[in-house]
Amino acid sequence: MNERKLRNYVKLRLTNIDSITIGKKYYNNFTDIKNRGVVPKNEKNIMRNADNRISHNFHQLLVDEKVAYMFTYPIMIDVDDNEVINDKLTEVLGDKFVRKMKDLGVEASNTGCSWLHYWANEKNEFKYEKVESEQILPFYSDELERELVEVLRAYKTVEYDDNLAAVEFIVVEDWTKDTFDQYKFRYTIDGQDESQLKGIRHNFGRVPFIPFANNSDETSDLIKYKDLVDLYDRVVSGYANDIEDIQEILWIITNYDGNSSDFLNSVKKYKTIILEDDGDGGKGGVETLSVDIPVEARNSLLELLKKQIYESGQGLQQDNENFGNASGVALKFFYRKLELKAGLLETEFRESINKLVEAILDFYHLPHKKISQVWSRNMIASDLETSQIATQSVGIIPEKLILQNHPWVDDVDEAERLLEEEEKSKMDMFNSYPDMNQRGKEVDINEE
Numbered sequence: 001m002n003e004r005k006l007r008n009y010v011k012l013r014l015t016n017i018d019s020i021t022i023g024k025k026y027y028n029n030f031t032d033i034k035n036r037g038v039v040p041k042n043e044k045n046i047m048r049n050a051d052n053r054i055s056h057n058f059h060q061l062l063v064d065e066k067v068a069y070m071f072t073y074p075i076m077i078d079v080d081d082n083e084v085i086n087d088k089l090t091e092v093l094g095d096k097f098v099r100k101m102k103d104l105g106v107e108a109s110n111t112g113c114s115w116l117h118y119w120a121n122e123k124n125e126f127k128y129e130k131v132e133s134e135q136i137l138p139f140y141s142d143e144l145e146r147e148l149v150e151v152l153r154a155y156k157t158v159e160y161d162d163n164l165a166a167v168e169f170i171v172v173e174d175w176t177k178d179t180f181d182q183y184k185f186r187y188t189i190d191g192q193d194e195s196q197l198k199g200i201r202h203n204f205g206r207v208p209f210i211p212f213a214n215n216s217d218e219t220s221d222l223i224k225y226k227d228l229v230d231l232y233d234r235v236v237s238g239y240a241n242d243i244e245d246i247q248e249i250l251w252i253i254t255n256y257d258g259n260s261s262d263f264l265n266s267v268k269k270y271k272t273i274i275l276e277d278d279g280d281g282g283k284g285g286v287e288t289l290s291v292d293i294p295v296e297a298r299n300s301l302l303e304l305l306k307k308q309i310y311e312s313g314q315g316l317q318q319d320n321e322n323f324g325n326a327s328g329v330a331l332k333f334f335y336r337k338l339e340l341k342a343g344l345l346e347t348e349f350r351e352s353i354n355k356l357v358e359a360i361l362d363f364y365h366l367p368h369k370k371i372s373q374v375w376s377r378n379m380i381a382s383d384l385e386t387s388q389i390a391t392q393s394v395g396i397i398p399e400k401l402i403l404q405n406h407p408w409v410d411d412v413d414e415a416e417r418l419l420e421e422e423e424k425s426k427m428d429m430f431n432s433y434p435d436m437n438q439r440g441k442e443v444d445i446n447e448e
Contacts, residue, residue, distance in 0.1 A: 001150065001174055003183065003193065010154045010172055010189050013137050020134045023110030023220040026059040026229070033233035038241060050244035054237045058229050059222050062313040066221075067105040069335075070342050072378035074098045077357060079368050085361070092126050092360050101349075103130050108214040108345065109221045116210045116352070117153075118359055120202075126363045128356065131209070138211065151175045151209045169194070177206050205362070210355050213348040221341075225312040232305045235298060242293050314341040335379055346375060 001009075025031070033053045074097065079085045100116075107114035111133040118128035137152040153173040158166050170189050174181040180202055184195035202208065214220060310317065314337040332339075354371050361368045393402055399416075409415045 001152075006152065006172060006174060006183065007185075007189050009137055009152060010170070013152075013154065014189070017134055020111050023059070023112075023222045026222050026226070027057075027063060027106070027110050029055050029057040029060060031055040031233055032230050033237055038234055038238045050241040052237045052240040052244065053233075054240060055233055056229065056236070058225070058232070058309050058313070062225075062310070062315045063106055063109040063221060065315055066109060066338065066342055066345070067102055069338060069378050070346065070375070071098060071102040071105055073376035075101065075353065076374040076376075077353070078372045078374075079357065079361065079366075080370055085366050085368065088364065088366065089357065089360060092364075100128075100130060101353075104212045105345065105349075107133055108212050108348075112214050112218040112220045114212045114214075116212060116356065118204075118208050118210070118356070120363070126360055136209070138209070148207045148209065148211070149176070151207050153209075171195075175207050175209065177204070178202070204359065206359070208359070210352050210359075212352045215344045215348065221313060224314075225309045228305055228309045228312060232302065232309065235301055235305070239293070239298050246293065311337075314338060331379070335377075339377075342377070 033055050037051055037053050077086075077089060077093075079089060104114040104116060107130060114133055115131045115136045116128055117131045118126065121127050131153065132155075135153050135155045137154065138148060139150040139152075140146040141149050151174075153175070155171055157169050157171050159169060161167055168187055170185045170187075170191070172183040172185070172189075174183070178201060180197070180200045182195045182197035182200075183193050185191040185193055211218075309315075316338055317334065350373055353373060357371050358368070403409050403412045403415045
């Protein structure tokens with residue numbers, strides 16, 4: 001891509017960056033109420049002094065619920081049932097694979113699509129890591145089966161010159177299936193390019209970036225319920241403002257000869273309204289004015305909004321006390337909406353994980369035909385019911401499948417090893433008395 005077009009693409013991306021990062025802001029509990037408040041700043045109202053801006057982390061709760069449901073347990077990957085290849089794959093993916101999948105799930109839920117970048121380090125080892133979504137600008141082919149043909153990655157960095165003065169650069173990496181170019185623009189995207197890394201070739205044979213989409217439309221979860229969360233924030237913040245400003249009672253004083261310029265301060269400081277004449281012939285008086293805050297209406301609205309947020313966000317039903325002794329079928333029904341949402345993400349992630357595995361196998365020149373994945377959900381279950389099913393399945397389905405689904409088994413290979421050791425120990429104990437059965441037979445013969 002020529003430099004002029006590259007600069008223009010990055011400029012366009014930077015102008016639309018808020019649409020990508022808004023999900024991250026809500027995930028970090030920085031909702032629109034923090035910037036806007038309930039009452040606009042240019043609207044003056046002597047009765048409105050408080051400006052509470054209370055945000056609620058519904059988005060973070062719903063995202064963490066989905067990600068924990070899907071990625072608490074590791075994804076089991078098998079290549080052609082080949083132990084040597086699987087061991088190498090496990091070694092390359094490393095212990096951090098579960099965490100990285102979790103991070104990709106959170107990023108995809110917030111932005112609509114997360115990105116993973118892989119490369120070869122100085123030791124020619126395969127490495128991979130998540131990249132912030134707002135840094136990535138992808139380009140696809142025009143075919144019906146879209147293929148990733150180029151990726152621009154733009155980010156800011158700071159370097160220090162000979163005088164130890166900080167110099168900010170905008171770095172833009174241009175990746176294709178064969179080459180890598182780097183541009184370092186001083187201070188702004190229109191600044192001077194000071195990079196000398198151009199035309200660097202890599203041997204992956206494909207663009208070394210993999211998209212992990214949240215769904216087929218690559219939209220964030222926030223879009224489903226953002227308006228509801230914003231209204232919830234405004235209602236709660238407005239209620240807090242009412243309590244702080246009104247404080248239940250206003251004092252009304254008639255025929256007071258004080259300076260009218262003190263009116264605003266009296267209202268704000270003493271919650272008092274000063275009137276010069278009430279039309280009763282100059283007689284003064286003091287009375288109170290109570291202001292009723294519609295508490296019940298607000299509470300009803302908040303309950304409705306909370307229910308709609310979880311309904312629209314396909315989260316687990318909240319504050320439900322009827323599942324203490326529920327059966328497996330009832331518990332699965334409890335998870336139905338969350339499972340639908342998780343299934344959409346799993347469909348997209350399966351294809352992306354296969355691409356990662358293929359890139360690793362090709363990098364190490366390992367042949368492969370079939371890549372299979374086994375996903376486990378972090379779901380509340382009836383352990384008694386599951387154990388009974390496992391017991392009744394002995395002799396009907398393979399023992400390994402029973403162990404995989406037993407509630408007490410986390411590591412199937414370890415469980416199989418322990419079973420083999422126990423069986424061997426029993427056989428050794430039995431074989432340590434070789435003449436026991438023979439003596440029993442002799443006794444039986446003599447008795448006859």
